[in-house]
Amino acid sequence: MNGNFKYWNPTKLYFGENSLNYLADELKNYGPVVMLSYGGGSIKRNGIYDAVIDILKKAGKTIIEDAGVMPNPTVEKLYEGARMARENNVDLILAVGGGSTIDYAKGVSTSAWCEEDPWQKYYLRGEEATCKVIPVGSILTMVGTGSEMNGGSVITNHAEGLKVGKVFGPYAFPKFTILNPTFTYTVPQYQMVAGFYDIMCHILEQYLSDDDDNTTDYIAEGLMQSLIRSSRVAVKNPRDYEARSNIMWTATWALNTLLKMGKSTDWEVHMIGQAVGAHTNATHGMTLAAVSMAYYHHILDAGLPKFVRFAQNVWGIHGEGKSDRQIAEEGLQALEAWMREIGVVLHLKELGVTDEMIPAIADSTFLLTGGYKTLTREEVIEILKESM
Amino acid sequence: MNGNFKYWNPTKLYFGENSLNYLADELKNYGPVVMLSYGGGSIKRNGIYDAVIDILKKAGKTIIEDAGVMPNPTVEKLYEGARMARENNVDLILAVGGGSTIDYAKGVSTSAWCEEDPWQKYYLRGEEATCKVIPVGSILTMVGTGSEMNGGSVITNHAEGLKVGKVFGPYAFPKFTILNPTFTYTVPQYQMVAGFYDIMCHILEQYLSDDDDNTTDYIAEGLMQSLIRSSRVAVKNPRDYEARSNIMWTATWALNTLLKMGKSTDWEVHMIGQAVGAHTNATHGMTLAAVSMAYYHHILDAGLPKFVRFAQNVWGIHGEGKSDRQIAEEGLQALEAWMREIGVVLHLKELGVTDEMIPAIADSTFLLTGGYKTLTREEVIEILKESM
Numbered sequence: 001m002n003g004n005f006k007y008w009n010p011t012k013l014y015f016g017e018n019s020l021n022y023l024a025d026e027l028k029n030y031g032p033v034v035m036l037s038y039g040g041g042s043i044k045r046n047g048i049y050d051a052v053i054d055i056l057k058k059a060g061k062t063i064i065e066d067a068g069v070m071p072n073p074t075v076e077k078l079y080e081g082a083r084m085a086r087e088n089n090v091d092l093i094l095a096v097g098g099g100s101t102i103d104y105a106k107g108v109s110t111s112a113w114c115e116e117d118p119w120q121k122y123y124l125r126g127e128e129a130t131c132k133v134i135p136v137g138s139i140l141t142m143v144g145t146g147s148e149m150n151g152g153s154v155i156t157n158h159a160e161g162l163k164v165g166k167v168f169g170p171y172a173f174p175k176f177t178i179l180n181p182t183f184t185y186t187v188p189q190y191q192m193v194a195g196f197y198d199i200m201c202h203i204l205e206q207y208l209s210d211d212d213d214n215t216t217d218y219i220a221e222g223l224m225q226s227l228i229r230s231s232r233v234a235v236k237n238p239r240d241y242e243a244r245s246n247i248m249w250t251a252t253w254a255l256n257t258l259l260k261m262g263k264s265t266d267w268e269v270h271m272i273g274q275a276v277g278a279h280t281n282a283t284h285g286m287t288l289a290a291v292s293m294a295y296y297h298h299i300l301d302a303g304l305p306k307f308v309r310f311a312q313n314v315w316g317i318h319g320e321g322k323s324d325r326q327i328a329e330e331g332l333q334a335l336e337a338w339m340r341e342i343g344v345v346l347h348l349k350e351l352g353v354t355d356e357m358i359p360a361i362a363d364s365t366f367l368l369t370g371g372y373k374t375l376t377r378e379e380v381i382e383i384l385k386e387s388m
Numbered sequence: 389m390n391g392n393f394k395y396w397n398p399t400k401l402y403f404g405e406n407s408l409n410y411l412a413d414e415l416k417n418y419g420p421v422v423m424l425s426y427g428g429g430s431i432k433r434n435g436i437y438d439a440v441i442d443i444l445k446k447a448g449k450t451i452i453e454d455a456g457v458m459p460n461p462t463v464e465k466l467y468e469g470a471r472m473a474r475e476n477n478v479d480l481i482l483a484v485g486g487g488s489t490i491d492y493a494k495g496v497s498t499s500a501w502c503e504e505d506p507w508q509k510y511y512l513r514g515e516e517a518t519c520k521v522i523p524v525g526s527i528l529t530m531v532g533t534g535s536e537m538n539g540g541s542v543i544t545n546h547a548e549g550l551k552v553g554k555v556f557g558p559y560a561f562p563k564f565t566i567l568n569p570t571f572t573y574t575v576p577q578y579q580m581v582a583g584f585y586d587i588m589c590h591i592l593e594q595y596l597s598d599d600d601d602n603t604t605d606y607i608a609e610g611l612m613q614s615l616i617r618s619s620r621v622a623v624k625n626p627r628d629y630e631a632r633s634n635i636m637w638t639a640t641w642a643l644n645t646l647l648k649m650g651k652s653t654d655w656e657v658h659m660i661g662q663a664v665g666a667h668t669n670a671t672h673g674m675t676l677a678a679v680s681m682a683y684y685h686h687i688l689d690a691g692l693p694k695f696v697r698f699a700q701n702v703w704g705i706h707g708e709g710k711s712d713r714q715i716a717e718e719g720l721q722a723l724e725a726w727m728r729e730i731g732v733v734l735h736l737k738e739l740g741v742t743d744e745m746i747p748a749i750a751d752s753t754f755l756l757t758g759g760y761k762t763l764t765r766e767e768v769i770e771i772l773k774e775s776m
Contacts (some may be wrong), residue, residue: 001569001633004404009397015650045455085582181389215614215634226603245389246603249650253607262403262637353397 001262009256011149012176015249017241019141019180020051026176028057030090030135035064037081037105038096039071039278043141046186052096052139062197064088069097072081072156072163072281073104075119082111082118085134095138095174098195099152099284102138106153106172109134123155123164134143138174141183143248144195144285146202146255148177156278163278163362165270179252181245185238189343192238196231197344199251201288205267206259208296210373211305214263221313223250223259224274226312228338235342266371269295272380275364282351289344290351293336294386298379300328303372305378307331348387358384389602389650397644399537400564401470403637405629406526407719408439414564415447418523419479423452425469425493426484427459432531434574440484440527444645452476457485460544460551460669461492470499470506473522483526483562486575486583487540487672489531490526494541494560495558497522511543511552521559529541530575531636532583534643534674535589536565544666547751551666553658567640569633573626577731582673584619585732587639588612589694591677593655594647596684597759599693602651609701611638611647616702616726623730654759658685660768663752670739677732678739681724682774686767688716695719746772 014022027034034056043049056063066081095105110129111118121127138149147153151168151192184192192311206262207220225361227250233243253259272295280287300307308324311331312316319327336346353361362380375383394611402410415422422444431437446452473481473496483493499506499520509515528536535541539556572580595608615638621631641647660683661675668675688695697710699705699719705714724734733739741749750768763771 001403001630001637004402004409006400006402006410008400012394012396014392014394015389018392022394075406108659186545213614213617213630214636214703215611215618215637218610218614219607222606222608223603226606229601230603242389242601245650246601249389249603255601262633349560 001216002210002212002264003262005261007257007261008170009149009173010170010175011117011173011256011373013149013179013252014176015179017180017182019178020055023052023055023139023178026137027056027061027092032062033064033088033091034061034092035066035085035088035090036096037066037069037093037101037108039067039069039098041218042186043096046183048096048139048141048183050216052094056094064090069101069104071100071283072154072277073100073107075155075157078104078107078111078118078155080113081108083297085109085112088132093134095136096141097138098142099147102136102140102144102174103149103153103155105136105138105231106147106168107155109136110168119155119157122153122160122166122168126166128169132368133172136172136174137176139183140248142187142191142195143184143251144198146251148174148179149252150255152255154274159199159277161278165274176341179248181241181248184244184248188294189235189238191283191304193235193342193344194283194289196227196247196285196342197289197339198233198285199227199247199254201269201285201292202255203259205229205269206263206265207310208299208303208306209264209266212263216259220259223254224314227248227303233339268368268370268371268375271366271368272383275361276348276351276353278364279357279361280352286345286351289339289386290346290348291383293332293346294363296332296335298383299371299373300325300332304328348365348384351386353384355388389604390598390600391650393649394432395570395645395649396558397413397537397561398558399561399644400560401537401567401640402564403567405568405570407566408443411440411527412447412691413444415449415480415524420448420450421448421452421476421479423453423473423479423481424456424483424484425457425489427455427457427486427489427497430574431484434571434641435572436484436527436529440482444482447613451476456663457489457492459488460542460665461495462542463545463754466492466495466499466506466543469496470502473497473500478522479523481524483524484529486528486530487647489641490524490528490535490562491533491541491663493524493526494535494539494556495543497524498556498560499602507543507545510541510554516557517560517589523563524560525564526562527571528636529571530579530583531572532586533640534639536562537640537644538568538705540643542662546666549666549748551662553662567636569629569636572632572636577623577626581623581730581732582671582677583639583675584615584622584635584730585634585677585727587615587642589616589657589673589680590642591647593657594651595685595698596691596694597652600651602715604647604649604651611642614638619730641759649652652758654756656756656759656763659754659756660771663749664736664739666752667745667749668740674733677727678734678736679771679775681720681734682771684720684723686771687759687761688713688720692716695758736772741772741776743776
């Protein structure tokens with residue numbers, strides 16, 4: 001465990017098939033005006049919308065409808081939601097959806113009463129909120145981002161060609177989150193497996209750094225093994241409750257700040273993937289999947305001991321008579337085989353990236369220093385080309 | 389993940405060599421009267437007492453000294469502390485010590501303003517607090533119990549021959565805990581390794597139940613592997629910061645409610661060990677160690693698949709050409725070898741138990757139903773005899 005750090009995660013989690021039953025009790029903790037933020041029609045088709053509206057009405061709440069949160073929430077939508085929350089003096093923002101909806105709700109919660117431009121203040125300058133912050137509750141319907149128990153909020157500014165993730169402190173974490181695995185059954189397969197890879201990538205971004213003997217890395221290995229096993233079940237049978245519930249729980253713990261405690265983290269795959277997303281609007285998890293293998297091969301030598309450990313502890317690769325590099329390569333091969341098995345996108349061209357777009361994507365990529373290797377713009381271009 | 393459950397752990401953790409620096413800021417959140425609860429002279433000898441007093445004085449706090457919390461806090465001490473806290477209108481109880489001191493502080497925090505007898509209400513009837521609860525902060529100096537991030541509070545009533553653990557809800561968790569691995573350096577070797585086994589036992593009590601494919605069990609396996617590795621370093625060099633910090637972090641996560649989410653738990657080793665403790669006043673972790681091997685052999689057949697998994701995933705036992713029972717036995721042999729290596733007590737007679745005491749210890753043992761086998765009184769006697 002390196003350095004001095006603070007762990008504080010006050011989000012309450014309600015988990016299980018009947019976890020929506022807890023909503024009525026939670027609503028008692030908040031004032032009368034609830035802004036209901038959600039995306040498109042999926043929660044109307046699968047009945048979740050009606051169930052939530054029913055509970056809100058029975059609780060006597062005034063409901064402010066805030067539909068149309070898009071998969072990559074835009075800064076324009078953020079401005080609109082913030083104005084709506086302020087004008088209606090909202091007491092609670094209830095986000096019903098996947099990570100995008102919850103990310104957006106956190107942005108609205110901190111922007112509604114903010115005197116400055118929130119895009120500039122939070123997302124570009126990385127500052128913390130200094131105004132009143134509206135509490136957020138969430139009901140998760142798509143698994144992957146971990147937004148349900150952290151301060152992450154990714155917003156896209158198409159005009160500036162930027163997709164930026166701000167990490168707010170615990171004051172902006174959802175106050176409560178309802179995790180019902182059956183609510184994820186109707187997510188289309190493409191989005192479901194994108195979420196699975198998003199989870200794996202979150203763990204790897206925090207695991208693939210440092211060479212010490214940190215407890216946190218053992219927890220990460222456990223979560224990866226559980227994810228691999230349950231994802232193999234879920235791709236064949238998306239309604240396997242045990243598999244979907246394990247994956248939902250893994251996703252939350254993969255990115256609720258635990259795995260970054262006492263260690264450095266990388267996040268360069270997310271930087272490249274988010275740049276791809278800003279230029280293509282492709283599904284987040286798929287942008288990560290498409291660039292991961294090229295990136296990991298690129299940093300393999302720099303982080304060789306950890307890649308060897310990854311191969312042995314997560315994939316069960318035996319080491320007898322092999323060089324460290326061979327073992328590490330076999331670990332990456334096992335990762336790639338699993339990615340093919342669950343069906344994620346392995347090539348950027350499938351996401352609409354063209355050769356001509358590569359320099360601009362590289363320009364939009366933030367270069368981070370926490371991992372085994374700090375990339376140059378030229379190396380990002382190389383990785384993008386190899387990922388085509 | 390079985391059933392519906394709630395996870396909420398609002399304790400703030402400050403971790404690291406300089407984590408005491410955070411205390412001054414935390415004190416600003418509480419009123420002027422601080423009750424300082426601690427045990428014997430060890431924190432005076434190693435300088436922690438002076439450092440804490442200095443911070444409290446600089447913060448302008450009125451300090452109520454509450455020394456003499458014993459390793460197994462008694463109900464008489466609890467009554468005395470509760471009266472002191474009430475009479476001085478204490479705003480914060482700052483527990484400095486190991487799990488016993490923090491367990492005791494939680495008891496005082498919920499008892500000070502309780503109109504009923506707290507021993508009856510909380511420990512015997514298992515009720516929740518309905519009175520004002522005084523906030524508790526903790527500074528951990530001995531690792532093992534996990535009390536720093538949970539609601540556990542074990543109190544001993546010698547007159548009744550009972551040592552009872554009450555688990556309070558999150559309202560009684562420490563509001564903050566300071567985890568400085570260097571504060572554990574001066575713990576005597578015997579207490580240190582007793583703590584190591586206490587951690588292992590906490591994980592096993594939650595791991596050795598159910599046969600499903602629960603994510604939580606993978607996290608448990610990661611924590612056990614980290615503990616095994618770091619404990620081997622720490623017994624040789626107690627001042628190895630990396631090892632002691634990993635163990636401190638593992639201990640907290642072993643019993644902060646995460647590992648029991650979505651599964652049943654056993655806790656029968658604790659029931660037997662606590663009964664031994666009530667009759668001998670022996671060190672908690674050693675009572676667990678002395679009865680564990682007999683207990684696990686006793687339940688091996690009932691929980692065979694999990695014991696096989698334990699052998700393979702935690703101890704790396706290979707299974708080729710072996711029966712499940714052989715693999716499971718080899719796992720237990722590996723566990724016992726590790727116990728010998730770190731130096732825990734493996735026989736009850738070393739803790740002062742005599743053959744004559746066995747029936748009374750069995751009478752004090754609560755028989756729980758969550759594990760692979762529900763014991764009878766006769767089986768407890770058998771296990772106690774085998775543990776001699």
